[in-house]
Amino acid sequence: MPICKIRPHHGLCTAFFIGKGYDSAFTANMSECIAMLRSLDPTVELTVGSDIICEKCPNRRGSGCRSMTPEQYDRKVLEILGLPEHMKLKWSEFSEKAKDIIIDGGRLSEVCGECQWSEICIILGATAKYTKNAP
Numbered sequence: 001m002p003i004c005k006i007r008p009h010h011g012l013c014t015a016f017f018i019g020k021g022y023d024s025a026f027t028a029n030m031s032e033c034i035a036m037l038r039s040l041d042p043t044v045e046l047t048v049g050s051d052i053i054c055e056k057c058p059n060r061r062g063s064g065c066r067s068m069t070p071e072q073y074d075r076k077v078l079e080i081l082g083l084p085e086h087m088k089l090k091w092s093e094f095s096e097k098a099k100d101i102i103i104d105g106g107r108l109s110e111v112c113g114e115c116q117w118s119e120i121c122i123i124l125g126a127t128a129k130y131t132k133n134a135p
């Protein structure tokens with residue numbers, strides 16, 4: 001199976017996804033990506049740029065995003081987890097680290113407190129109703 005590019009902050013978004021998104025194509029693709037990551041546990045490459053979830057997003061602009069904030073979220077995740085960009089590791093290893101250190105470590109607002117979706121993540125995180133990403 002080919003290596004999947006994953007934006008580091010998407011290790012957080014995927015834990016809190018409840019079927020909401022920018023449009024129907026985006027949410028369908030994100031659902032498929034999450035199902036694939038959890039069932040196949042592929043090797044992922046941590047990428048500050050467009051990834052498999054961005055592929056169907058109306059905000060994608062080539063290999064980037066129309067907004068600069070996702071890049072800031074990505075770099076903060078890498079900094080907190082102490083991982084370099086382009087590192088390759090199993091999805092389960094990456095998502096567990098993100099969960100343990102950032103979500104359960106109470107550091108979500110440091111990464112993406114300003115995000116338009118953060119209300120969902122804060123509520124689900126507080127009630128421990130987010131989904132474990134690991135298979």
Ligand code: SF4
Binds near residue numbers: 059070
């Ligand atoms: S908003 Fe930007 S970073 Fe987020 S999924 Fe869409 S293109 Fe990717």
